[in-house]
Structures are given as structure tokens and as C-alpha cells.
Amino acid sequence: MDEVAVVRVFVGPDGEGGNPLGVVTNGPTVPDARRGEVAARLGFSETVFVDDAPLGCVDIHTPSTRLPFAGHPLVGVSWLLRRQGHPVDVLRPPAGQVPTWEEGETTWIRGRAEWASGRRTEQFRTVAEVEALPAPPPGEGWLYAWAWEDEAAGRVRARGFPRRGDGIVEDEATGAAALTLTAGLGRSLVIRQGAASRILTRYHQDGTVALGGRVET
Template sequence: MIDLVELRVFIGPDGRGGNPLGVVTDGAQVPGTADRQRLATQLGFSETVFIDDVIRGAVDIYTPSAQLAFAGHPLVGTSWLMRERGQAAEVLRPAAGEVRTWAEDDFTWIRGRAQWASGRRTHQYATAAEVDALPAPPPGTGWLYAWAWLDEAAGQVRARAFPRRGDNIVEDEATGAAAVVLTGELGRPLDIRQGAASQILTRVHPGGWIDVGGRVARS
């Protein structure tokens, strides 16, 4: 039997929200790319991650329809789970490169780069109400991160995410990679309230590095 742990990543302050994540804790149980893609499709989470080497932090990430080099909520969730199981890592290694990770209070953080999340287009709306009123998904093609300021001075953002890649994920409840892209574009730390009840925090560092963090819980 495959050891699969189900998590919710980027849950809100009240414990609601969070994007579902499947973590296969022993990647050797599903060794082939085709079999991993098949399992990710069957599970239907927005992402499923396979831990290939706990010591090195090697991980492999899939949506229901594609393999990803980098994704925020799988890495945050995997880091949290490894720490909970007494296997805390300082670095995770998806295909994109080395991703630092750590915990601060009840938040788990990773550090990545916006170019690792290419293909995610952001679009600013005038008000949060306009973002809330969007159909799921909005007309058009391609990955869309719709956002508006809740409080620009405080860096508070309302956002919704629409992969629009033709699989069964109509809207992502919380997306760390898209948050990294938006933070890189705006060049400032953000407090993002996404989906129904999720929260994502980001920070900016020199050299194009961006931190993204959130709370995690078992489903």
C-alpha cells in the first residue's frame, strides 16, 4: 500500500481554507514518471508530491496533468510534514533547484525564484469585489492569477487562481508559486488572502529570491 498523507496548505488564521495536497512519503513506491502522473491524475489534488530522498530533500511534483519543476504549496506542505515526522530538512530539491526551508512559529517557509514559476500570468482588478465576482474559470486560456488590493499600504491582497490547463482543477484554493510571481512583480512583501479562506505571506530578498510561507494541517 502506498503511504499517502493528505494535507491542507496555506490555511487561514481561523483554520479554514488551505489547498489540498497529497504527499507520497516514499517515492520508491511509485518509481516511474508515467506511474506518478497516473496516480496524481487519479488522486485529483491540485498537486501531488513524491519524496524521493528524505536526507537530500529530493522531491518530485505533479499536477493532475503535468510534472512541475517548482510549486509553492507542495514544498511548504512537504517541509511541514517532514518536520512533523522528525525528518526536518534545511533544503528541498525539486527539479528547479535548491529551495531553502524553515519554520517560524506556526508558519512554514520556503525560498524560491519567480522564474521557476513561469507561465503564470497575473492580472490586477480594481477591487476585491471584482475578483470575487469572477466565474470559475474566467473565459480565456492559460494560467491566471487574478488579484486586487485589499489594503495597498499594508500590502494586503485578495487573489484567486485559475490554472485553465484542461484538467479537473478549475480553481486553486492557494498557490505559492503564483504568490512568488506576484511578489516579484510588485517588489514588496504581501499578505495574500486567496480562495475561500486561505492566507499566504511573502517576503522579498536581494538577488531575486522570494520567501513564501503559510500554515499547514493534516486533512
């Protein structure tokens, strides 16, 4: 039987929001051929299979595809592993080694922009325009719609639309798209996404971006 934990990743300051994540903690018992089926059955935007907890080896699936890297699954599984007695410093998804750490209530990972390819960002003039978008907007392919709430302070309003035909209409919080936006702008951000989620990012000159947020069960 699949052993599944559910956490909320990138929870907002008031304890609301956060993107639900399914974590299959007994990953080695789930064959590769079944993982897509399990992710589709669970119905989360992403599901993580933990293949080796002490080493941080993980495998990420959407309901329709396998991902080499994704932000909210890695932040969420890092938080969960620590609380299950496996305080890893590095996660190992297919994309490569991902450093991870905690600062107070915030769990962080650090990745490379090229790992988050395939997510198009589009700037809108106002927050109201972003909030008025239908879910999903017309078109195909991953869309991260955003506008400045306060450009000087680096505060952004965003919404994420996978548009991949697997039943996930809108992502409540999307780390990989936040990484893409941060890398493109070349600056650290505070992103308010979805209904009530918050994503923190730190831009680094070596081309990496750190993603951070609160995680709760």
C-alpha cells in the first residue's frame, strides 16, 4: 500500500494558502511504471516519491508527466524529511543536487534557472488584470501571469496556469515558475500567488535562485 503524507507548501503569513503536495514516503515499493498512475489518482499538482530518505533521493510526478525539478515538491519534501528524522542538506531529484536548509519557519532550496524550463512568464500592467484572468486563460503551455504590487520592494502578484490538460486548472503556488521569474528579473522577490500563498526568492549572481516558504500539514 502506498504510504502518503500531505503537506501544504508556501503557506501565507496568516496560515492560509499553500499548495497541497502528496509525498509517497515508501517510494521504493512503487514501480516506475505505476508512479504516473498514483500521481493521477492522488490528483495533486505534484506528487513526490521518496526513494532514499537519508540521501534525499526523490522522484517528482504531475498527474501526467515526470519532472526533473519542481520547487514546491522539493521545499515540501525537505520539510517533511526533517520532521521524520532525516534532516538532509541536499535533495537529489533527476535534475541534480539541490541544497536545502531551514531558517526559522522558512524552508529553502537552491536551484538553477535552466532546471525550470518550459514555464513562460507574462507581465501584466496591474494586479487587478492578473486577478481578473479566467482559470485557465486561453492558450497552451505553462503560463505564469504576474504584475508588480510594489516594484521598489520586489513584491509581486502572480498566478500559475499549467494548461497541460491533466485537470490541474491553476497552481496555488509554483516554485519553478517563481525561480524562472526571479532569474529573468535578476532580483530577489516576495511573491503572492494563488488565493493566499507566499513564495520568497533570493537571486544569486552565479545563476542560482533560492526558493523559500512555510510548510504545514
